[in-house]
Amino acid sequence: MSVARKAVAAAERLVVKVGSSALTTAGDGLDVTRLNALVDAIAARIAQGSQIVLVSSGAIGAGLAPLALGKRPRDLATQQAAASVGQLQLAHAYAESFGRYALTVGQVLLTSDDVVRRAHYRNAQRTFSRLLALGAVPVVNENDTVATEEIKFGDNDRLAALVAHLVGADALVLLSDVDGLYDGDPRSGSTRRIAEVTGPADLEGIAVGMSSSGLGTGGMVSKLAAARTAASAGIPVLLAAASDASRALSTAEVGTAFRAADSRLSARRFWLGYAAGTRGRLHLDDGAVAAVVRRRRSLLAAGVTGVDGDFEAGDVVELVDAAQRVVARGVVAFDAGELPELIGRSSHELPEEQRREVVHADDLVPFRR
């Protein structure tokens, strides 16, 4: 068995995320039979001594039928109304279902501010830790009824990866309507499931697409991003079908396993690289990209070709290459307004008070591609 699968099978604390497409259908709303089967698998793992945090999507999907809405609405207000109705149904269904095993659930609804701001992050950490210590099963979702486009996590795969880091999970299990990662969109004909992802090289040439059910949000794209986030935090990931939850949570011999990075990022660097909100972008020339990403150097003004956004010194910004790909994130040492007259100039050309790194190496998290 692979390192990642062994780690998932042996994990003491797990985050399990289940997607909308595995719990709801557009016409009928919440599928309690499938929800019960998932809870059976989770309760069995808890009975063996593991702690589980459940991140469950499905609020919007569950709210459609009671509101007589045929398909997932496009506008935010109707999505929020559906989530408001559906979240109540979800929480109730989980409370009943876990109740069959005398397990108590606690609902945790998060907005991105709760993980993006470091003080809120620690507060959420305390709540989870106390819930788990009290033997409850935290059931987490985004607080959809108040989340606007600007403050959304984007999708629950990302939320699950951030929660996995926040609670110090030993493994993350992503359960969906598809039984793993395929080397192409499974709807497009002959594709094969990839059993193990040991690093970025295993993902080269793989075509990932969006959701097929029309209920999920991010499709495989967001699952891969979440797997990368968790793996960088040292957390192995198993991606499997919700209908295989029982095997995923016992032997872990199903789906696609993602190996975790050998070294864990510190809490601060994880926050910087994956959780913090960004306020702008710095465009880098090729030399600066090589220095920052390969040689782990600080970013100097000479290698910056452009600046976007309205940030202040101390804010987190994205560093992008000439092809507009994000190659790193870091804390910028200048206000956006100061930079245009400094960029492209080498340090000795700058006034003494501005002769410092634009982003110091200690405040910078480069991404491997």
Ligand SMILES: Nc1ncnc2c1ncn2[C@@H]1O[C@H](COP(=O)(O)OP(=O)(O)O)[C@@H](O)[C@H]1O
């Ligand atoms: N390379 C791929 N491998 C597996 N699934 C893929 C791939 N590309 C696109 N998909 C689609 O992604 C879907 C899962 O995403 P989504 O519906 O958002 O799930 P969830 O609701 O569980 O978050 C699958 O049903 C599948 O149609």
Ligand SMILES: N[C@@H](CCC(=O)OP(=O)(O)O)C(=O)O
């Ligand atoms: N918070 C939303 C889910 C958003 C989401 O990411 O859904 P999914 O892609 O199915 O995990 C809901 O509960 O409907």
